[in-house]
Every structure is written in C-alpha cells, then in structure tokens.
C-alpha cells in the first residue's frame with residue numbers, strides 16, 4: 193500500500209506505546225513504556241497517566257523510528273487510538289499523532305482500541321511460521337483491567353457484541369480481591385501465584401450469572417462474598433493458608449463463570465472456527481487451560497496472542513489500521529474527536 197509504513201500510537205490507559213508496521217503487517221519497530229508509578233499508587237490515576245504519556249511520546253516515537261531504521265518523513269500514515277479509554281490519554285496520543293501527520297502532510301486514522309485487541313490474533317507477529325491467521329468468524333473473549341466482553345468477529349469492521357460486564361471488569365475483580373488479600377498491584381499475577389498454595393474448593397463462593405442465558409458477566413457479588421470471609425479477621429493479618437484458599441476459590445469461581453459464558457456464546461455463534469482470548473487476564477493459566485479444553489471439545493482452534501501483544505500495545509492499533517486500509521477505507525480522520533466511550 194502507498195500508505196505504509198505506518199506509525200501507530202496507543203495511549204488509552206497507562207501504557208504509552210508506539211509501533212511501525214509495513215504493508216504486510218510486519219513490525220518494523222516497537223516500543224512500550226509502562227507507567228510504573230501507578231503500582232505505588234495502587235491503580236491508574238488518569239491525570240498522572242495523561243501527563244506521563246505527553247512526557248514519554250516524543251522520545252518513544254524517536255526510539256521506534258530508530259529501531260525501524262526510518263526517518264519521520266518515511267512514514268506514510270499516522271494512526272492512534274481514539275477510544276474507548278481515559279479521555280486525557282486519548283487526547284494526548286491522538287493529538288500527537290495528528291500533529292505529526294499535519295507536519296508531514298500525511299493522513300491520520302483514528303482506531304478503536306477494542307477493535308485493535310480483537311484483530312490482534314490476525315497479526316503476522318502472533319503466528320508461528322506453520323500457522324495461518326484465524327479465519328472469520330471467530331469468537332473473541334477480551335478480559336483485562338479495562339474490558340470484559342465477548343464478541344464475534346465476523347469480518348473487519350463487523351463485530352457482534354454478545355455480552356459484557358454489568359459491573360467490574362475481570363481484571364478489576366482480580367485486582368480488588370488481591371488488595372483485600374493484602375497483595376500488591378496489579379493483583380492478578382500475585383493472586384494466581386498465591387492460589388497455587390490454596391484449595392479451590394475451600395470456600396464455596398457464588399458464580400454470578402452462571403446458568404443464566406446470555407453472555408454477560410458480573411463480579412461484584414463474588415468480590416463481596418470474598419470480603420465477608422475476610423471480615424472475621426478484622427485488623428489482623430490474614431493467615432497465609434486462608435488467603436491462599438480464598439485466592440484459589442476466587443480464581444476457580446471466575447473460571448467457572450467465564451466457561452459458562454463462553455459455552456453460551458458458542459451456542460449463539462455455532463459457526464465460529466476459533467476461540468481467541470486477549471487482555472491481561474488471559475495470562476491466567478487456570479482460565480487459559482479451561483478455555484483451551486472448551487475449544488478442543490468443540491473442535492475449534494484456541495488462540496491466545498503472546499502476552500506482550502495481549503495487553504495494551506501499539507502494534508494492534510497499527511494492524512487494525514492496515515486491516516481497514518485493506519477494506520478500502522480512506523484515512524481522513526484529522527478532525528475526529530477522541531471518545532472515552534465508543535460502543
């Protein structure tokens with residue numbers, strides 16, 4: 193395409209990311225900066241995140257160009273996430289990309305962050321040499337700190353949302369329960385580690401929405417149930433075994449709920465040929481294994497992009513832009529305003 197190489201920027205949450213892709217989707221250069229400060233503050237602080245994106249972008253773009261062995265003038269198209277996400281970060285990242293586009297006299301394309309996540313399994317960098325990209329339609333389960341939804345990907349630009357969370361995201365649930373158990377942030381990885389010492393049957397926790405029709409998720413009742421088991425200990429430190437048993441029981445409950453929702457999704461979309469999982473929570477090995485079993489029972493392929501491309505990154509934004517170009521879209525988004533919510 194005459195619109196490549198393209199440079200993409202992602203700033204919708206706490207990671208500042210930049211990537212350069214060629215016409216085939218090969219990653220010519222990539223850099224990500226995670227904002228470590230948030231860990232110390234126990235979560236993402238939107239205002240701090242926006243400032244940090246602004247501070248990081250000039251050097252990050254320069255570094256990515258260097259890694260690709262390119263000059264700014266070589267870039268034919270600039271893309272950035274324009275939603276959904278934290279508005280401060282979206283404004284910073286998309287304005288920066290628009291500024292570069294205007295300065296270079298090149299077009300700008302605004303990309304939906306969720307579209308980036310769910311098209312990632314088609315990115316060449318994700319595939320082993322012997323693998324082909326998943327064909328449409330496929331089922332995508334997106335589970336991270338910011339998202340929790342189940343979508344059928346029918347074609348580029350044709351998505352059907354089968355369900356989503358009605359309260360917390362899966363990642364938030366992991367993070368909040370981890371905090372109650374006295375673990376650090378982000379809580380998911382620490383909770384999974386502790387759960388290995390625990391008994392998943394030790395506590396009988398609720399499975400919100402399990403057995404109900406549809407593909408929605410709910411985690412707040414589960415979180416409250418964990419809190420009730422912690423209450424009796426008051427200000428005392430939780431005994432390690434209690435914490436480990438609660439972690440294991442919680443993880444089991446989340447996995448059961450996800451499995452139930454995915455089974456409903458597969459019944460609603462029987463034509464899908466693969467199940468794809470993306471987002472930070474996809475790192476959870478208990479969940480991953482359960483989803484893999486479900487896929488194999490249904491005779492469909494299971495795909496989980498490597499973690500670095502599963503979590504927020506700019507390669508997925510560049511790839512979504514490429515897929516849109518392939519569909520004949522003409523980039524002309526210089527006046528497009530970012531939107532924190534984008535159904």
Ligand code: KG4
Nearest residue numbers: 336337338363378379380381472473476503
């Ligand atoms: O995709 P991601 O890096 O960014 C956001 O969307 O925020 O997802 C981060 C989320 C956090 O909530 C983190 O606790 C969760 O993914 N996470 C996990 C695991 N690793 C990361 N949750 C459960 N088990 C894990 N192993």
Ligand code: ZN
Nearest residue numbers: 336338503504
């Ligand atoms: Zn994301």
